[in-house]
Amino acid sequence: MIVVTGGAGFIGSEFVRQWLATESSELVNIDKLTYSGNLENLASVSGNSRHHFVQADIVEQSVIEQLLHERQPRAIVHFAAESHVDRSIHAPADFIQTNICGTFRLLEAVRAWRGTASREFRFVHISTDEVFGSLPLKAAQISEAAAYAPGNPYAASKAAADHLVRAYIRTYDLPAVIVHCCNNYGPFQFPEKLIPLMIARGLAGESMPIYGDGLHERDWLHVSDAARAIGLVLARGRIGESYNIAAGHACSNLQMVCMLCDLLDELRPQSPYRPHRQLITHVAERPGHDRRYALNADKIAQELGWRPQISLREGLRQTVEWYLGNQAWLENVVSGRYRQWIADNYGWRNIRS
Ligand code: NAD
Ligand code: TYD
Numbered sequence: 001m002i003v004v005t006g007g008a009g010f011i012g013s014e015f016v017r018q019w020l021a022t023e024s025s026e027l028v029n030i031d032k033l034t035y036s037g038n039l040e041n042l043a044s045v046s047g048n049s050r051h052h053f054v055q056a057d058i059v060e061q062s063v064i065e066q067l068l069h070e071r072q073p074r075a076i077v078h079f080a081a082e083s084h085v086d087r088s089i090h091a092p093a094d095f096i097q098t099n100i101c102g103t104f105r106l107l108e109a110v111r112a113w114r115g116t117a118s119r120e121f122r123f124v125h126i127s128t129d130e131v132f133g134s135l136p137l138k139a140a141q142i143s144e145a146a147a148y149a150p151g152n153p154y155a156a157s158k159a160a161a162d163h164l165v166r167a168y169i170r171t172y173d174l175p176a177v178i179v180h181c182c183n184n185y186g187p188f189q190f191p192e193k194l195i196p197l198m199i200a201r202g203l204a205g206e207s208m209p210i211y212g213d214g215l216h217e218r219d220w221l222h223v224s225d226a227a228r229a230i231g232l233v234l235a236r237g238r239i240g241e242s243y244n245i246a247a248g249h250a251c252s253n254l255q256m257v258c259m260l261c262d263l264l265d266e267l268r269p270q271s272p273y274r275p276h277r278q279l280i281t282h283v284a285e286r287p288g289h290d291r292r293y294a295l296n297a298d299k300i301a302q303e304l305g306w307r308p309q310i311s312l313r314e315g316l317r318q319t320v321e322w323y324l325g326n327q328a329w330l331e332n333v334v335s336g337r338y339r340q341w342i343a344d345n346y347g348w349r350n351i352r353s
Pocket of ligand 1: 005006007008009010011012030031032033034035036037038056057058059078079080081082083084098102126127128129158180181182183184185190
């Protein structure tokens with residue numbers, strides 16, 4: 001039995017689906033179901049008797065502690081977080097509450113319960129490349145040993161959570177492993193992040209807002225490769241270590257959006273919005289916008305034999321096809337109020353509410 005937090009979100013739900021498909025043990029999925037938590041993401045496992053969903057907030061230490069006593073998991077994989085940079089600029093309080101206080105409460109629940117935990121217990125903490133801050137264009141990729149330099153409230157809240165996990169490893173012998181993930185993409189991603197947002201807006205014939213000059217670089221990893229890497233870290237990662245998970249598929253935001261436009265042109269040949277590149281619009285710069293993230297993933301390759309299996313070309317095509325085939329899912333998750341803040345702050349007009 002393992003516990004997953006945040007398993008109704010984008011990466012967490014992929015991890016849950018993979019786990020249930022490849023492992024034989026039970027999984028307790030603890031999720032608060034915030035705006036980005038969605039049980040529709042778990043529809044394909046809804047009849048699986050090994051999946052136990054519990055709606056709970058990780059900040060509620062006593063609830064989590066009781067769950068740990070009852071279930072006696074052999075591992076916790078901690079995905080639950082507020083995850084979007086723009087929202088953290090708009091309203092940082094939830095990020096402090098969930099990412100820092102929530103992680104702290106979860107760690108305290110584990111500490112209180114661990115007297116009875118099995119010796120094999122593992123805590124896998126899901127972190128991000130953003131804790132290392134922005135890298136100069138063309139600088140070498142960074143390793144797990146790079147210094148932390150978070151540049152926005154989301155990144156700072158994740159860095160604080162990492163520091164707590166590191167402190168618990170050292171002070172209380174918490175058998176934890178940290179993973180730093182680059183940008184993920186794929187099915188079920190909430191359409192606030194670049195790729196699903198641009199697909200959704202392209203489908204609707206709406207402008208595609210690129211912050212600033214669009215030359216910012218991100219490394220894009222398909223969520224299925226990311227979840228597989230996390231599974232390997234859970235199984236064989238060394239306690240106290242951190243592992244970078246990255247694709248080596250770096251491109252600028254502008255290049256990414258052009259690729260998406262070209263895929264939409266090809267997959268929607270009757271669309272009145274072709275060529276979709278005409279929808280690209282440069283809008284105001286994101287405050288504190290990190291220029292580049294670039295992780296070196298040699299350690300996980302050498303120690304655990306992980307390498308991405310899905311090329312960016314293949315993954316993007318599959319992702320656009322998924323959104324084309326799941327427009328009801330897309331409609332169900334779009335929120336108007338937050339998008340208005342984006343419009344007001346990035347000079348982005350022509351939004352739907
Ligand atoms: P997401 O926003 O899609 O999902 C987050 C999930 O956590 C949701 O199901 C939400 O309901 C749940 N949650 C939020 N607050 C909670 C709370 N207080 N208690 C319990 N559940 C709560 O996020 P994601 O993109 O799947 O990211 C998952 C993890 O991976 C996060 O820790 C994020 O920081 C990290 N990460 C994401 C990316 C990426 O590209 N998406 C990259 C690197 C790291
Ligand atoms: P995002 O998906 O929000 O992920 P992150 O900020 O965690 O990297 O954004 C990816 C990149 O795309 C980032 O450089 C910001 C940029 N971006 C835009 O240019 N326009 C948008 O509408 C969004 C959401 C992001």
